[in-house]
Amino acid sequence: MTSGSLFNLHVMRPSSATAMNHIRHGTKEATYNQDDGIIRLYLRGHPLVVHIPTDLLHSYSINKVNSPPTQRLKLEWVYGYRGRDCRHNLFLLPTGEIVYFIAAxxxxxNVEDQIQRHYLGHTDDIKCLTIHPNKLLIATGQVASLDRRERRPHVRIWDSVSLNTLHVIGQNGDFDRSIACLAFSKLDGGNLLCVVDESAEHSISLWDWQKxxxxxKITETKTSCDPVLAVEFHPMDRFCLTTIGKGHIHFWDIEGGSLSKRLGTFEKQEKPKYVLCLAYNDLGELLTGDSNGNIMVWQRSSNRPLRTVFNAHDGGVFTICILKDGTVVTGGGKDKRIVEWDGMLNRTGREAKLPDQxxxxxxxxxxxGSMLMVGTTKNCILQGTLTLNFSLVVQGHTDDLWALAIHPTQNQFITAGYDRCIHLWDTLSHSTVWSKDLGEPVHSCAFSPDGSVLVFTTVGSxxxxxxxxxxxxxxxxxxxNEQIECVKYSPDGRFLALGxxxxxxxVYAVSDEYRKYNRIGRCTGHxxxxxxxxxxxxGAYIQSCSGDYExxxxxxxxxxxxxxxxxxRDLEWETHxxxxxxxxxxxxxxxxxxxDVNTCDRSHSGKLLATGDDFGKINVYSYPASQPKCLNHSYAGHSSHITAVRFMADDSRLISIGGRDSTIMQWTVS
Structure with a gap:
């Protein structure tokens, strides 16, 4: 699924692209009436009249081109991890860095040094990741994109040290919808890459990726009409690989350059609804975890289970990790337990349970060392051991993200969304100061002018x-009776306005140090x-915009x-x-x-203007951006419509949040 915009869901839109092209939209057709001091243009067919400030009436020229700002953004930190609906996507590199993905x-x-680096080659949601046997190269696969550059689902192979892209597979339309899972071959030094897509028949293909x-492409065939969750080459048999997924395990022979399939049979055992994870032990035996909570051991070169450990977990076994000494550690999705087993799959008695949040x-x-890194279904990453418990390394949101507010004086900002959780973040430590479950989905928020009070609006009224x-x-x-879309205090704190x-x-009158609110009235006209x-x-006047460009x-x-x-036309605005x-x-x-432009914010210095759009792009302009043609710098990373961008109080950083991608990005301004 590609991420689209929810922003103007309730505005009537033409049903086809052809109809859209007949609707007048954009600044190219803008006309300037110097006598009246107005510019006329159309946005999505809606006429708009823009009044020029009095002091510019005689000097304004509509033909001038606004130059881009000298300052630029650089991605400094990404908050969040995609564990809610992706798997096998957390690894440790020889550099000491953990590697994972979220959005694009x-x-x-590097957790110890508190430094992040970012690979930004993708144009939309990344869905899978695998590491080459040399531990240096990484392959990542993405969904079909709305991006003009590379719309098709594709795989990128890149260097984890230099972050340079080495190969891109799939630009010729080889894959459909999205890449489901990936694996490099083991015994031949990783010369082959296996790719499974999310087409109706979940095609599996083998690639000589260095050629x-x-x-x-060496060969391609259909796997199954059901989803495929993982693929892995055998570590000891160079011509064998395995795929697992909904109701199946398939053993593939790749000798002779073609793919032939044997179905795994569960014999007298209850067939699991899903085979969820797999790992090979030192003997070349395959271990699988399934939705029944069982672990099955499959003998080398056999398609029948050798033995089964029943009820290893209450609910699905989501991951199996085999340690260097042969010890097996498994993780449960429903029971939230991490359980240790010896090489013969007997419980050692050591286990841990993750906190519910x-x-x-x-x-x-x-x-x-002896640390385990754990990615969770609520988009968090934890680290620890079975004896020392687990601590939070990465905190994430788990649902659509809409609310963002910047602390008026400190290096802190707040985010909230439809997962009902609110997090206060510190931009310098890159961590949460506190978190709270508000009990209902949140759509917008605001700090009081002194930062002592927070207002959250819900998806209700x-x-x-x-x-x-x-x-x-x-x-x-x-x-x-409807959702409150936006909220703001006046600069002097006398008023609170809610759209x-x-x-x-x-509009409310505010008193008693932001603790008392009396409604003055409501503004009716949109x-x-x-x-x-x-x-x-x-604080005397308010400007408001609406979904029909009013x-x-x-x-x-x-x-x-x-x-x-x-x-x-001459009012001076505290924010924009x-x-x-x-x-x-x-x-x-x-x-x-x-x-569509979903959000914008002017820097406190009044020199920069940042916007977020439907395509997940952040655009930065020189302020004021008062010409129909304004040049800008554009930045990618989000995979969904950007719902808010805000400059920090000292303008040193910009924070952006993506709606459906549940991602927070922190950009330095320099």
Whole structure:
């Protein structure tokens, strides 16, 4: 599945691309009326009138091109891990780094030194990862993409030291939908790469990946109509490999350059719904874990189980890890247990249970020394031993991510989403300061001007005020019957404004150190959901934008609409999260094939403007971006529509969150 946009789900869209091309959209057709001081353009067929500030009326030229900023972004840190729906995707490299992926980024993380490096060659969701026998090269596979560069699902083989891409396989349309799993051959020095895709028949193909830049396909055949979860070459039989998945285990012979399949038979045992994981021991025997909670041992070159350990786990066995001394460690998805076995699969009596907030065990690998690294079903990575318990190394969100707020004075920011969890992060230690389960999905949030209080809006009509230090509930409120889309305090803290999916902006008077809220009224006039709010520097006026590209102004104290454009055109805004207006005119694409702009933020210095779009791109402009044509720098990494971008209080960093990719990215500005 490719990630699309949820941003304008409720705005009527034409049903076909042909219809879309007939809709007037973009800055290319913008016209300038110098007498009235206005620019007219269309966004998705909606007419927009932009008023030029009074002091620019005589000097403004619509034909000038805005140059890109001198400052650039660099990806510094990625928060999160994809364990919710991917497997076998956590490894330790000889460099001391653990390698894993989330969104379109492969993360190489040295936990001891607290340094991350990032492979950014992919254009959309990465779904699988495998390590070459030389422990230096890595292959990663991705889904079909919306990206113009490389839309097709493909595999990238790259160097984990230099991060250079060596080969790209699949640009000729060799794979369908996505890459399901990958494996390098073992005995011949890793000359072959096996790839299974997610087409209807889950094609399996063998590649001599070093032969040309795009690799040479040796053979291809169909595996099964059911999902394939893993593939692995035999470590002692160079012509054998195994695939597992829904209701099956297949043993493949690759001698003679073709793939022939033998079905694994479960004989008198209950056939598992899924065979979930596999690993080879020192004798060349295959160990599999399944959804019945059993571990099966398959004799070398046999397609029948030699023996079975029943009820190894309560629920599915999600991972099997064989240590250097032959000890076996298994992880359960449902029971959250890590269990140690000797080489004969007798329990040693040593086991651990993961705390509930981290989820079940998704995958395991050996870390440094006697450490185990554990990836979990709730997108976390833990490290530890069975005697010393496990500590958190990577914290992640597990569902759509929409809420982001920056602390007004400290190096901290808060995120929240549909997984009901809120996390306060520190940009310098790259870790959570605290976490809290709010009990309901969150859509937006805001800090009070002094950082002492937090407001969270839910996917219902409720909003919740909590103390940022004690995390104690201060009060709960409700406005309208629909989701609150955005929330913001005025700079002086006198007002709180909330934009709703019911097309209204609700305004409250704030007192008693942000602990008391009295509704002043609601601003009525939008004809679609309100998606952004900004206050003027003095807190007297509000600007709001809606899903049908409407840009309105309001008196904050009376909730009355400000229709006098001679006043509105010259207002100075404390923040600029509105995607419409003179100072952000150039963030929109020139024509209809461009992406929607979901979010924007102006730096506190007033020099930069960052936006996030439907294609997962962050674009950075010089502020003001007031020309129809504004050049910019563009950055990839997210695999979903970006729901928020915000500069830190000192402008040293930018934080971005991706909706469906559940990923937080921290970028340095330099």
């Amino acid at each position: 980024v492969v993360v190489l993380y 040309t830049e795009k690799a040479h 981290f989820g079940g065990v998704r995958t395991m690998t050996t870390g440094k 409720r909003w919740i005020v909590i103390d940022a230090t004690t995390r104690q509930l201060i009060s709960m409120h409700s406005d309208g 709703s999916r019911d097309n209204h902006v609700y 004809s679609s959901f309100v998606n952004s709010i900004d206050f003027t520097v003095d 840009h309105l102004f309001w008196n904050a104290g009376t909730c009355r609409q400000l229709n006098n454009m001679s006043i509105a 999260n509105a995607t419409l207006g003179f100072n952000v005119l150039g963030i929109w694409p020139e024509s209809a094939d461009g992406s």
